[in-house]
Amino acid sequence: KQEVTQIPAALSVPEGENLVLNCSFTDSAIYNLQWFRQDPGKGLTSLLLIQSSQREQTSGRLNASLDKSSGRSTLYIAASQPGDSATYLCAASYNDMRFGAGTRLTVKP
Amino acid sequence: DTEVTQTPKHLVMGMTNKKSLKCEQHMGHRAMYWYKQKAKKPPELMFVYSYEKLSINESVPSRFSPECPNSSLLNLHLHALQPEDSALYLCASSPREGTNYGYTFGSGTRLTVV
Numbered sequence: 001k002q003e004v005t006q007i008p009a010a011l012s013v014p015e016g017e018n019l020v021l022n023c024s025f026t027d028s029a030i031y032n033l034q035w036f037r038q039d040p041g042k043g044l045t046s047l048l049l050i051q052s053s054q055r056e057q058t059s060g061r062l063n064a065s066l067d068k069s070s071g072r073s074t075l076y077i078a079a080s081q082p083g084d085s086a087t088y089l090c091a092a093s094y095n096d097m098r099f100g101a102g103t104r105l106t107v108k109p
Numbered sequence: 110d111t112e113v114t115q116t117p118k119h120l121v122m123g124m125t126n127k128k129s130l131k132c133e134q135h136m137g138h139r140a141m142y143w144y145k146q147k148a149k150k151p152p153e154l155m156f157v158y159s160y161e162k163l164s165i166n167e168s169v170p171s172r173f174s175p176e177c178p179n180s181s182l183l184n185l186h187l188h189a190l191q192p193e194d195s196a197l198y199l200c201a202s203s204p205r206e207g208t209n210y211g212y213t214f215g216s217g218t219r220l221t222v223v
Contacts, residue, residue: 011139030134030207031207031210032209032210032211034211034212036214041197041217041219042216042217043115043197043199043214043216043217044152044199044201044214045210045214046212049211051209052209076194077218089151089152091212093209093211093212094207095207096154096157096165096207097142097154097198097201097212099151099152100151101150101151102151
């Protein structure tokens with residue numbers, strides 16, 4: 001069964017901290033792993049897409065890594081800001097896309 | 110154009126009403142998707158269209174009826190919904206189905222059934 005798990009479910013940090021969000025998937029035969037941001041009541045904004053052949057992707061203060069053999073991906077956020085507060089979802093792409101339950105991040109000023 | 114546009118943004122409908130949700134993209138993507146998301150839950154796949162043909166129906170009740178009139182447009186027709194169908198409905202597209210391309214999501218339609 002293709003399941004995606006995200007830990008922690010919620011995270012609260014002071015502004016300026018570096019943080020790591022974790023994502024694990026049970027079936028390593030993924031096409032890609034995509035990280036999304038979702039603000040309350042809004043749609044999903046794609047942050048980073050890692051192809052199955054890649055190890056990591058970077059965009060600004062965000063860095064995502066992928067280890068297919070262990071079924072894990074991490075999203076690293078550097079120098080967190082209050083504007084980063086949102087729910088972060090990871091999704092593993094098979095024949096369809098399987099989402100984790102998300103990590104709700106709060107960055108306090 | 111790199112967006113998926115969904116209309117309306119908000120919809121309130123009675124249980125006897127008929128309404129439609131609309132999704133549009135002009136990125137040349139040939140796979141389009143409908144997802145349903147309840148509060149504080151991940152999105153759940155409802156339907157997949159590939160090259161304007163229904164590819165996947167995740168055992169969705171018949172009160173939800175999808176339609177893909179052309180490669181840029183995806184509709185979701187709603188009829189005789191229940192209050193528990195209230196949710197955020199998300200549309201997404203990708204260049205092809207089931208490949209190593211990422212998905213682009215719209216901003217969603219917040220549906221309330223009264």
